[in-house]
Amino acid sequence: MVFLLSVTFLLYMSFIPLARAALQSGFNLTGSRLLLGYGVTTFLGCIAFVLGMGLLNNPNREIALNTYNWSVPLFFAFGITSALVFIWKLIIISRDKDAKQKPLAWRFGLSLWAALAGIYVAATAIDHWLYYYGNKTGVLNISFLKHVYPKEANTISCSGYMLVRIEKDTAIYRCPDVPSITWGGLYTDQPFVPWPSYRQGKSVILKEAIEKMQKEADKNTKNRDTRSNNESAQKA
Numbered sequence: 001m002v003f004l005l006s007v008t009f010l011l012y013m014s015f016i017p018l019a020r021a022a023l024q025s026g027f028n029l030t031g032s033r034l035l036l037g038y039g040v041t042t043f044l045g046c047i048a049f050v051l052g053m054g055l056l057n058n059p060n061r062e063i064a065l066n067t068y069n070w071s072v073p074l075f076f077a078f079g080i081t082s083a084l085v086f087i088w089k090l091i092i093i094s095r096d097k098d099a100k101q102k103p104l105a106w107r108f109g110l111s112l113w114a115a116l117a118g119i120y121v122a123a124t125a126i127d128h129w130l131y132y133y134g135n136k137t138g139v140l141n142i143s144f145l146k147h148v149y150p151k152e153a154n155t156i157s158c159s160g161y162m163l164v165r166i167e168k169d170t171a172i173y174r175c176p177d178v179p180s181i182t183w184g185g186l187y188t189d190q191p192f193v194p195w196p197s198y199r200q201g202k203s204v205i206l207k208e209a210i211e212k213m214q215k216e217a218d219k220n221t222k223n224r225d226t227r228s229n230n231e232s233a234q235k236a
Contacts (some may be wrong), residue, residue: 010118013110080122082156139186160177160178171206173203
């Protein structure tokens with residue numbers, strides 16, 4: 001929820017002054033770099049939010065697990081842009097005589113929090129990319145794991161689903177908190193669960209269970225292909 005609150009706060013801090021300036025100037029926003037920055041951050045934040053919540057997804061479209069999660073780079077751009085815009089605003093405020101006399105003024109404090117929130121949003125995207133670095137990553141349904149390998153599943157205190165990365169000697173997993181939002185949805189190649197909305201751990205037993213499932217899946221696929229080839233040969 002920290003991530004959602006941060007995004008909402010940044011959108012508020014960008015949109016309100018942009019809308020106020022637009023109404024006062026008759027929607028003539030040229031000549032102000034700060035207002036241009038507000039416009040860019042508002043646009044990026046809205047697009048990232050819409051994509052992250054899956055509001056543009058077609059419910060009738062076939063699910064593709066290799067779909068790229070575009071909300072992550074958009075949130076990264078939104079965070080970086082927001083941080084730069086509000087750092088620039090802090091510089092403008094610091095040059096103001098009234099702000100120098102009252103360094104903890106209301107607008108100075110809000111701008112400082114907005115800059116920190118932008119850095120936080122960008123950092124969560126970097127944390128996401130670092131976790132998914134490599135090819136052996138994915139999403140695992142806990143109910144399925146408990147059904148197939150109950151002994152291995154009982155060693156992990158997760159509910160619903162977990163994000164998994166397989167390494168040489170172990171599996172690193174992330175259990176999303178409840179409640180939490182999985183940005184981009186579960187049916188993408190890299191579901192986005194921002195820090196601190198997850199618990200991370202390591203498990204050698206989980207790695208072994210996943211490898212067992214992969215071997216069973218490969219075996220079933222080979223058996224199915226063999227039966228299909230035999231049936232084709234008999235028909236011929």
